[in-house]
Amino acid sequence: MSGLHSHGTGPYEALQRGRKAVDRLAADLAASGGTLREVTATQVLLAGASPRVLFEEFTSAEEAKTGADWMWWWVDRDGTCFGLLTQAKILKVSGRRWTVDFGYTTRGHSRSQITKLIAAAEPYSVPAAYVLYCGDREYRRTLECSRSHDGVLCRDRERVGVSVACALLAYRAQSGVEVFHDAVPVEDIASPVEGLDEPVRPVKELNEELAMFLRQPQRGARRVAKELLRPLERVRRGVFSSAKTLEHVASTADALLRDVPAHHGYFSVPYLDHVLRGLRTRVPDYVRDIMAGRTPPAGVTDRLGGIVVIADADALG
Numbered sequence: 001m002s003g004l005h006s007h008g009t010g011p012y013e014a015l016q017r018g019r020k021a022v023d024r025l026a027a028d029l030a031a032s033g034g035t036l037r038e039v040t041a042t043q044v045l046l047a048g049a050s051p052r053v054l055f056e057e058f059t060s061a062e063e064a065k066t067g068a069d070w071m072w073w074w075v076d077r078d079g080t081c082f083g084l085l086t087q088a089k090i091l092k093v094s095g096r097r098w099t100v101d102f103g104y105t106t107r108g109h110s111r112s113q114i115t116k117l118i119a120a121a122e123p124y125s126v127p128a129a130y131v132l133y134c135g136d137r138e139y140r141r142t143l144e145c146s147r148s149h150d151g152v153l154c155r156d157r158e159r160v161g162v163s164v165a166c167a168l169l170a171y172r173a174q175s176g177v178e179v180f181h182d183a184v185p186v187e188d189i190a191s192p193v194e195g196l197d198e199p200v201r202p203v204k205e206l207n208e209e210l211a212m213f214l215r216q217p218q219r220g221a222r223r224v225a226k227e228l229l230r231p232l233e234r235v236r237r238g239v240f241s242s243a244k245t246l247e248h249v250a251s252t253a254d255a256l257l258r259d260v261p262a263h264h265g266y267f268s269v270p271y272l273d274h275v276l277r278g279l280r281t282r283v284p285d286y287v288r289d290i291m292a293g294r295t296p297p298a299g300v301t302d303r304l305g306g307i308v309v310i311a312d313a314d315a316l317g
């Protein structure tokens, strides 16, 4: 891409290596009639991104075999950090039908599985997201998306083999393909390439600190928070909202942005707070444990499939 990436040592390149390894695996499995699984995909992604991306897998979690939720943290050199609770999902095809198993039902539009993930993020005060394993372009060649595109079709997008979508998007959506449409490549969400970082245009008037945060280019942990918010603001722009005054929520301890509006914006929870509470001024102890090579307390290791730490997330190299 640009000269910034020529060293191959930054988090962007590391995650790209991991994503390409998952793409190859997905292609090989598709060619041989096999099926990509969430646990395997996660291991291949992280092994490929290691050692620049630190990770520790916990085997004590009850759901370890089927794929428990993983916690991701981006940690900047100044200690600013961003946490995200993730659940892995495969973009699957059966016949001509492309789906992601979010537990949607045709009748009743159940959102219980998604609500459960959002609730699981509460004790950690971080947002919840899906890591979607979507294969390479060849794998997606028959995918049809019903939504409009500015130029490139969903199936032809670059780098989306491993993508991230906020759980609030999945909650609002009607289908897995709709969520894939708004998902962001995992390597892009903390990309150091400033040219990709357009201002996020909020629907409502926001306080100056928050407005500046969304308007100005960001790096590292701040950038991840901004890129997760971007699709939410885009979806919101298409939705009528009559709320004139904005209530504010009590902020999370150590939150970087402390004055965040509490409006739902037609999502299931106040979406600005849901994402921005993950952006902190202090690294949580269980994340420090991983960085120091210590095992975090059982309360953490029993509940998670593992922890990913991207240290020096704001470094270019």
Ligand SMILES: [Zn+2]
Binding pocket: 145, 146, 147, 148, 149, 153, 154, 181
């Ligand atoms: Zn699309």
